Amino acid sequence: MDTSQFNQRDETCWEIRPTGAMRVPAIIYADAQLLQELDQKVYEQITNVATLPGIVEAAYAMPDAHWGYGFPIGGVAAFDPEQGGVVSAGGVGFDISCGVRTLHTGLNIAELRPRKQALADALYRTVPAGVGSRGKIHLNHKSMQGMLTGGAQWALDQGFGDEQDLERIEEHGCMAGAEPHYVSPRARERQKDEMGTLGSVSLSEIKSP
């Protein structure tokens, strides 16, 4: 990106002043070199975010910003509902809760490093994932409703975890006020054989600390 498009506030803060339909400035956090390497699509998308109703103060892009869906990935914005603020699916992120979980193995790096590939292969064999995969859990209408209503507690009740797991999950794995009746029959159909699989998620990673 051309840095001349920005008003540089400090070493790592670059402002795009509101023009056209922008309601607030757009701000990108990056050093000069990183900013130059960012995709011009980030500029287009973060200035579009700045046009959304109810946006508060500014549309922000973090140093990892890159081309996303509507919002740039790495984009941040707050919206005031009393000012007509929107809920943006792009801002929430389409991959939210896509099976990403961190598990403490108790292994240190020296123990893990020689076995990383074998562990990844074992996970790949053990955890069903991808097109055509089938897990061991198949939900009927009643159990689907129980899962959608009960969340992680439902999983515990089925014997897929213990109480301590709930303490590690946001909202204890069950958002109050959720309205599962809005989950469409088609979405339910896609999900009913995917419980217990990585079928709808991105990837499993084994990272060394």
Place this chain on the structure above:
Amino acid sequence: MPLNNQLLTPHWEHFEHDADIGIRGIAPTLAQAFEQAAVAMTAVMTNPEPLTESNAVVITCNAPDNELLLMDWINELIYQTAVHRLLFKRYQVEIADSKLSAIAFGETVDRQKHQIAVEIKGATFTELHVYQQPGCTMCGRCLVELIYGYQSI
């Protein structure tokens, strides 16, 4: 291939996107462009060439404009792939008055045989466009969101 012939021959392409991948169908008619976009979608997951046509699925979609119709069409195929575990090789599409009627031909997923690279989560509004190119060919494109397998780091 000379440019004119290339434009007149139905074909498909992928295009790059940072996070996912774009599919594009190009053909003399809108219906053929939709067929080609669907082949491009299959080709994101696996090579469509060796697939058989042992299964046929009838699909209909309605939408107020061609862009939304393309997205509905691709999302319907993604749904069929996910729920009925089918991979489609070929498509017969008819479009009239914003209504799409189609038959999709393919076979049941065999994970050993088909070497599936990724799964597709859904078609998106990003880069969604249906338009007429110079030479009067139709082009339909959109971005599909992918689900990757696994990797070790």
